[in-house]
Amino acid sequence: MTDIQIAWAIIAVGFLGCIVPLLPGPPLVWLGAAFYAYRTDWNQVGIPILVVLLVLALVGSTADIWMSSLGAKKTGASRWATIASLLGGFVGLIVASIPGLIIGSIGAIALVEYSQHKDWNKVLKASGGYLAGYALSIVVQILVCLAMAGIFALAVRF
DSSP states (O other): OOHHHHHHHHHHHHHHHTTSTTSOHHHHHHHHHHHHHHHTTTSSSOHHHHHHHHHHHHHHHTHHHHHHHHHHHHTTOOHHHHHHHHHHHHHHHHHHHHHHHHHHHHHHHHHHHHHHHOOHHHHHHHHHHHHHHHHHHHHHHHHHHHHHHHHHHHHHTO
């Protein structure tokens, strides 16, 4: 395989990573571009392009955290529940990857919302908002990966 074929293969796996929770989608797209830049002595893809792609990769790879928290907030979760969902999700992510992220976040929302309001309907609504935000984060990741692939394609004129 040529360098460009390997780069596009890595980028394709990155797109798959937007849907498969165990693969880091946007970082893999960045890695494909960085691989090609390195292998071609930075001729077509240079540091400025890689920096732009890195910023996009950071936005895309954190979308599941901030989009889900925004979803919870949009459906009425308190500020404390939103903050707790970020912390619970972070701890859950470290302990048990993506399932831990979701369980930790929803558990934190439930704990804070129920302790404040003693209303399971409010807990369910906030948790549903979290899950809706998480689902929308997949769309954000795909759009970010499309933008990254487009920038890469323009850089390599391919």
